Amino acid sequence: MKDKCVLCGGTLKKKLVNYEIYGKSIGKFSALVCDSCGEQWFDEKTSKKIQEVEKKKGLFGLSVETKVSYSGNSLIIRVPKNLAEFMNIKKETRVTLYPENKDKICVMIK
Ligand SMILES: [Zn+2]
Structure with missing residues (x-):
């Protein structure tokens, strides 16, 4: 074949x-x-x-759709629990956001 x-x-x-x-x-x-x-x-x-x-291995379903919401003058993007745990990010974790292109925002964890 x-x-x-x-x-x-x-x-x-x-x-x-x-x-x-x-x-x-x-x-x-x-x-x-x-x-x-x-x-x-x-x-x-x-x-x-x-x-x-x-x-x-907990690697399934890490790619999810989430909705943007408001808080004051900022927009909030919620990170689901399983993704937060995988990335080891918590409340107060400092991250850097930057646009990779018009369709993609990157979140860099320090
Ligand atoms: Zn080919």
């Missing part, structure tokens, strides 16, 4: 790849890797396995 990469038409080869999320490696998983653009494709079973490991 020869698979082609849907992004660039390159040849896909089965490889064991190191899977990283939020800068943390969670192990090696079998993937089809494009020899041209490097894109990695996981089958459904492997994706489920990755999700299970993410859940176990």
